[in-house]
Amino acid sequence: MAKLDFLAEEMQSLKEQGLFATIRTIEGSQGAWVTVDGKKVLNLCSNNYLGFANMAELKERAKEAIDRYGVGPGAVRTIAGTQSIHLELEKKLAEFKEAPACILLQAGFTANVAVIPTITGEGDVIFSDELNHASIIDACKLSKARVMRYAHNDVNDLRAKLQDESKDARRKLIVTDGVFSMDGDIAPLPEIVKVAREFDAIVMVDDAHGEGVLGKSGRGIVNHFGLEGQVDIEVGTLSKAFGVMGGYVTGPTLLIDYLKQRARPFLFSTGLTPADVGAALAAVEVLMKSDELVKKLWDNAAYFKKGLKDAGFDIGKSETPITPVMLGEAKVAQDFSRMLFERDIFAQAIAYPTVPRGKARIRCMLSAAHSRQDLDFALERFVEVGRKLGVVS
Ligand SMILES: Cc1ncc(COP(=O)(O)O)c(C=O)c1O
Numbered sequence: 293m294a295k296l297d298f299l300a301e302e303m304q305s306l307k308e309q310g311l312f313a314t315i316r317t318i319e320g321s322q323g324a325w326v327t328v329d330g331k332k333v334l335n336l337c338s339n340n341y342l343g344f345a346n347m348a349e350l351k352e353r354a355k356e357a358i359d360r361y362g363v364g365p366g367a368v369r370t371i372a373g374t375q376s377i378h379l380e381l382e383k384k385l386a387e388f389k390e391a392p393a394c395i396l397l398q399a400g401f402t403a404n405v406a407v408i409p410t411i412t413g414e415g416d417v418i419f420s421d422e423l424n425h426a427s428i429i430d431a432c433k434l435s436k437a438r439v440m441r442y443a444h445n446d447v448n449d450l451r452a453k454l455q456d457e458s459k460d461a462r463r464k465l466i467v468t469d470g471v472f473s474m475d476g477d478i479a480p481l482p483e484i485v486k487v488a489r490e491f492d493a494i495v496m497v498d499d500a501h502g503e504g505v506l507g508k509s510g511r512g513i514v515n516h517f518g519l520e521g522q523v524d525i526e527v528g529t530l531s532k533a534f535g536v537m538g539g540y541v542t543g544p545t546l547l548i549d550y551l552k553q554r555a556r557p558f559l560f561s562t563g564l565t566p567a568d569v570g571a572a573l574a575a576v577e578v579l580m581k582s583d584e585l586v587k588k589l590w591d592n593a594a595y596f597k598k599g600l601k602d603a604g605f606d607i608g609k610s611e612t613p614i615t616p617v618m619l620g621e622a623k624v625a626q627d628f629s630r631m632l633f634e635r636d637i638f639a640q641a642i643a644y645p646t647v648p649r650g651k652a653r654i655r656c657m658l659s660a661a662h663s664r665q666d667l668d669f670a671l672e673r674f675v676e677v678g679r680k681l682g683v684v685s
Contacts, residue, residue: 323345361375381572417457421445466484470498476608476613500528509579605618605674614655622652
């Protein structure tokens with residue numbers, strides 16, 4: 293064991309830098325209220341945007357899928373692990389995203405790792421927004437392509453980098469989050485598509501926080517901007533608004549067929565369980581039938597944001613239900629979160645290195661599962677804590 297003792301020092305260093313994550317335990321299912329470490333609290337942390345994580349229809353379909361297909365697929369998809377329910381969900385997701393084809397992966401993270409290193413390599417250049425998700429960053433590293441980070445959502449910087457870097461590039465890939473998870477702002481996709489056309493670059497968007505949230509019935513960022521057929525590759529996750537677990541890629545049939553031949557996470561790791569797939573199918577079907585939950589999510593977000601703004605809080609540049617309450621120093625954000633928890637609100641502090649130094653915040657995730665009463669309860673407590681800490685007057 294002594295060989296691993298260096299980890300004790302590393303852990304100590306994390307604690308000293310304030311980077312040590314306290315992992316809280318949720319007892320029971322996700323919802324507007326959860327029991328965390330034995331205490332019932334209002335949940336403002338989860339990505340369960342539409343309340344699907346504990347919805348009766350989804351649980352029923354997961355159970356039916358288990359009864360019909362068992363609990364595990366038994367092999368990687370390319371050998372003997374593709375069950376008809378996988379194909380059913382791929383077809384349904386392609387229809388939902390208004391794309392020609394879809395491939396399922398085990399997670400959103402894995403979906404990025406499945407695409408980027410499979411279609412880019414030495415001699416290629418990837419242009420990546422500086423605030424892109426960690427899974428995009430890791431996928432870029434795996435690809436061996438040259439990676440150029442452009443300033444966040446800055447199309448002029450993207451164009452300048454394309455101009456400088458693309459002359460000798462074999463292929464060019466522009467990749468961006470659709471909705472940025474720490475600030476809740478949206479990528480300027482129409483402008484990115486335009487610049488990509490000038491330089492003949494491939495455009496890929498990770499719609500993890502856009503699907504179920506943006507566009508008609510939550511179809512995502514491409515529908516939101518009316519860009520159907522103009523974005524080459526979309527990555528999605530089933531773990532956020534869809535309330536389940538898993539990832540997927542949509543795009544041209546040729547791309548999806550190629551990923552099924554060459555993407556390493558597809559070839560060398562077993563696919564999703566029937567229960568995940570059954571529940572996700574139900575989620576997509578609920579969304580395709582009605583936009584009621586998406587509307588409720590946005591109503592809740594608008595109400596909560598207005599309440600915070602009226603009270604004098606700075607909520608940054610959010611354009612979506614992701615609502616950061618900007619607090620500056622990490623210590624203030626940590627105290628704020630702790631004091632909220634003492635008042636039965638679960639809202640976590642986010643600080644460096646997840647966000648830049650001096651930009652610590654409480655990140656609130658709104659959900660259709662919240663009632664107006666829940667939001668009033670939260671607003672009251674935010675104001676109380678904000679006053680105590682001198683954040684608002
Ligand atoms: C933009 C983005 N992409 C990918 C992921 C990973 O998704 P999953 O949790 O399904 O692996 C996340 C989740 O944090 C995300 O925010």
